[in-house]
Amino acid sequence: MKNTMQDKEQGKNQFALLNTKRFGPFFWTQFFGAFNDNVFKNALLILLAYQSASMVDIDSNTLMNIAAGLFILPFFLFSATAGQIADKYEKSMLIRRIKFMEIIIMLCAAGAFYLKNIYMLLFLLFLMGTQSTFFGPLKYSIIPQHLKKDEIVGGNALVSMGTFISILLGTMAGGILIQHGDYAVGFIVCAIALAGWLVSIKIPKACSLSPEIKLDFNPFTQIWKTVGYARYLHSVFLSVLGISWFWFLGSAYLTQIPNFTKLVLKGNESVVTLLLTMFSIGIGAGSLFCEKLSGRKVELGLVPLGSIGLSIFGIDLFLAYDPPEIKTLMGISAFMQTPGSFRVLADLVLIGIFGGFYIVPLNAFIQTRTRAEYRARVIAANNILNSLFMVLSALTGIVLLGIMKIGIPKFFLVVAILNALVAVYIYTVVPEFTMRFLIWILTHTMYRVKHKGLENIPDEGPAVLVCNHVSFVDGLIIAGACRRPIRFVMFEPIYRLPILNFIFRTGKAIPITSQKTDPETFNKAFEMISQTLEEGELICIFPEGKLTTDGEIDIFKPGIERVIKQNPVQVVPLALRGLWGSFFSRKYGASMKKPFKRFCSKIELFAGEPVMPEAVTAGKLQKIVQELRGDRC
Structure with missing residues (x-):
């Protein structure tokens, strides 16, 4: 009876879930994982943007997009297998094993940073993507097993908020640490991996829902089968496509921000960290606002609102800044004194906020509309398509920036216009989104x-x-x-x-x-x-x-x-x-x-x-x- 009363009290506020055993350890496990991904990835991206010219004979724009593609490629190759495993076996045990593998990868990363071996770091980035691939279906399929129906939106909001706060902190830490030496990066990523594994021990069991599955490790035959689970419900499949498009946009912004800062804003590494910080704050805030705006239910009406904001402020980002004629890169103080700097920061925050409005309801919708026995495989299908769209984003960046050389501001304009066209298509095909938006308004x-x-x-x-x-x-x-x-x-x-x-x-x-x-x-x-x-x-x-x-x-x-x-x-x-x-x-x-x-x-x-x-x-x-x-x- 006491536990029941406590659960009722905790259900009144999404933050109270952090104090429960059924959610708290899982939240911190995924938080440390996302944090570590971004310490490692951002340290590597800044290394590529500012120091790669002296190490390898490859253009930094191309290297940045290769790195983005390598991190995402495992999601496409291995998500089908990861979904099968997540549905077949008990989830807390799988999470602990995956987190242990992260420790081994980060020990290797510490050595690669010390040696300044770009190719080894890129390979380890691929392995980090693989580790995240196997964690992904567990991450979102365990939430409905441990939370009540009226807690799912709040739980997803916290996970999204936590993910992007960890991106924020990881981005800041990666940018700061790489400026202070390779030893610091190696030590921190190993310590975070260890912390993630220790907290994962406390995650309660989440039993297998489909133990009879026969595993098929051929990724190419399983990809199509896994995507087929997402196609059972048309509205779920289009929601998956909507999420995938969000990650196309998100990847486009996150990948190009370092070079956008250096080449367009004329800012140094600290300005990169500031911009990524503002973007992450926006997504975290938008995710948290979702529970308030949705009334603790899955509210699809927020999705069109999110897509409208993504296009408006994406277009404004193209218009916001006229680069000054200077030869040396500016720090944060000098950048903030240039015309248009506040507008750039506001655009990135608002893109993040409306991105939160867009992504949280779609994730919650997939979890609640999908049958429990193949939920992890639907989430794996989501990850497959997400990764495909993110690889397409990287290829788009290579073509438009590396080959056509249209410039990063125009690249942001193109993706904002594409977002508007995609939104019109999705809301025409699935008018339920538009209906819920009108009701919400x-x-x-x-x-x-x-x-x-x-x-x-x-x-x-x-x-x-x-x-x-x-x-x-x-x-x-x-x-x-x-x-x-x-x-x-x-x-x-x-x-x-x-x-x-x-x-x-x-x-x-x-x-x-x-x-x-x-x-x-x-x-x-x-x-x-x-x-x-x-x-x-x-x-x-x-x-x-x-x-x-x-x-x-x-x-x-x-x-x-x-x-x-x-x-x-x-x-x-x-x-x-x-x-x-x-x-x-x-x-x-x-x-x-x-x-x-x-x-x-x-x-x-x-x-x-x-x-x-x-x-x-x-x-x-x-x-x-x-x-x-x-x-x-």
């Missing part, structure tokens, strides 16, 4: 929604929701507040409204009219309601059959009794409060005619205890909804 600008009792709506299985009908946007308010997708039954003239019709169609709303007016539509609606409930989904009905014209709840029609008689499922009563008199209500006659006056109005959505099917009557449900609504209409 509505419920976070025009209205401030407070809700109570929504835990009464079952997490799975069929149920019918009934609610009073106050305005044309009642369905959108309810859809924006609830965790599960809902199919709404609505009066056909409302269903046909311009703009709103797009949202209703995308949400698979069921239009209905009176039997007398259109018996075919009336009967078809009941057939669709029955089929939806048989498939285990949620249905929401407004039993009044029309919008209120006086603010009061009208008589509930007996159609709800017919629905429950045909499909005996529980009914959850809902009540909307505060929408009467809004722009979308009929308080002043026809709705949406008078100028919009109420902005950011406070409205409420209350849910009552479920009513079992044998107790359902229209009159009883009306009385419960009336009591839930109270005097505020």
Whole structure:
């Protein structure tokens, strides 16, 4: 009982998860791993950008993109195998073994830094990528095994935040250490690897969900099979593609920032560290904001918002800076005094913030929509495609910068425009993203929604929701507040409204009219309601059959009794409060005619205890909804 109460308290705040054994050790394990990756990688990138000319006869732009490709290549080659292993074996044991291999790799890296052997360092970068490849499916498949449904968004936000804070700290440490000698880099990467292994010992067991898997170590035959798991659900596969595109962008920025700083901003190594720091702070902040903005549920509406910001501020980064005519590279103080420097930093922070809005909901969506027994393989498929897109990003950089020599600012402009085109394509193919975005905008600008009792709506299985009908946007308010997708039954003239019709169609709303007016539509609606409930989904009905014209709840029609008689499922009563008199209500006659006056109005959505099917009557449900609504209409 004590543990249960503690869990409830901890569930109130995403940071409280860090104090739990089921999440804390895992968080710090992945934190130290990402930190070490970036100490090593950034020290190597700065070494390549500023010292490689005296060591090897290869252009630094080409070397930077080769390094980026080598780190990512293992994700493409070995992710399919990593996904199989993660689904087949107990996960905490695998994590500990992977972290031990990191210690061995970092001991070799210490020697390579001491010898200043560029080729050996590039090979070890490939091995670090391999180690991260096998950790990736474990990292995201273990989260749903240890966290509750309402903790998954918060857990993902913390992991994303922790990853990019570790990138920030690792980037800073790598940049500082490489300036102070190779001994320091070697010592630190070994110490971090050891710390990661020690904390991984405390990760609780996460049992195998598919122990019967027969491992196939041929990467080429398994890549296609693994990607096939992601294709089971079209929305999941397109989310994977969306994440992969994010890593195309992220890789483009992170890889080019060192040379962007040196060649365009005329800054030294400390300015590189500053820019990477601001970018990482932005992604960490955006990830943490996600839980607040999403209401602790998987909110796809944030994804279009994120992509819009990525393009706007990516284009502005191209416009932000006019390089000064100087021969010596500037430090942080001198750079900050040049025109446009603050704008560059603001663009990188905002790109990071909107990147967080984009990536966290997509990761959480994949975890919650994928079946547990092959979740790790779907995440492996995600890693395969991520790596492919990141390699494509490196190749794009080589072509545009090394061969076509368009310059880094124009390269940033190109990827920002490409992001806008990709976003338009994805949101056209999967209009659910656009629908959720419009709902999110509505419920976070025009209205401030407070809700109570929504835990009464079952997490799975069929149920019918009934609610009073106050305005044309009642369905959108309810859809924006609830965790599960809902199919709404609505009066056909409302269903046909311009703009709103797009949202209703995308949400698979069921239009209905009176039997007398259109018996075919009336009967078809009941057939669709029955089929939806048989498939285990949620249905929401407004039993009044029309919008209120006086603010009061009208008589509930007996159609709800017919629905429950045909499909005996529980009914959850809902009540909307505060929408009467809004722009979308009929308080002043026809709705949406008078100028919009109420902005950011406070409205409420209350849910009552479920009513079992044998107790359902229209009159009883009306009385419960009336009591839930109270005097505020």
